[in-house]
Amino acid sequence: MIYRFRVILDVDTDVFRDIEVESHINLEDFHKCISTSFGFNGEEMASFYKSDEDWNQGEEYSLFDTEGDTPVMADTILESVMDEDNRHFLYVYDFYNMWTFFVDLKEIAPEVEGVSYPHILASHGFVPADAPEKNFVAEDFDEFDSEFNDFEFDQDEFDEYHGYSEDEYYS
Structure with a gap:
């Protein structure tokens, strides 16, 4: 099966990519697909976080093994963590700059013969030179x-x- 995503960069202007990937790839390959589609080299620390419809951060999937309980991207198959009921991820790339993306599963469809995956369906907007400053608000x-x-x-x-x-x- 093919997963069609809209990946939105969290900046003031509209910057997004519509991406198709095979459902059986691991999260590390998905990370490389997203990072390169936005012009990054994919070599910085990154994590996916399960999310709900309100984009609340959930379970982490880390690029590197941190010798803890956090699952590693290379060992996690996309279709095992994302399906019709679990359609949202937060993706953070480069923990120094904190590039943050909203990853939304738009459709699950059969593969199209002759199409090479991953496949960029649409690319809109440009990544700014600097990551926006994040204001983290602590709970009361x-x-x-x-x-x-x-x-x-x-x-x-x-x-x-x-x-x-x-x-x-x-x-």
């Missing part, structure tokens, strides 16, 4: 204050420790 952890109050203490608790005096330390 105030709701945990009552559960995790390890840092609540009485200032007088520390007066007894070794006769410590800030005046002596900073003089």
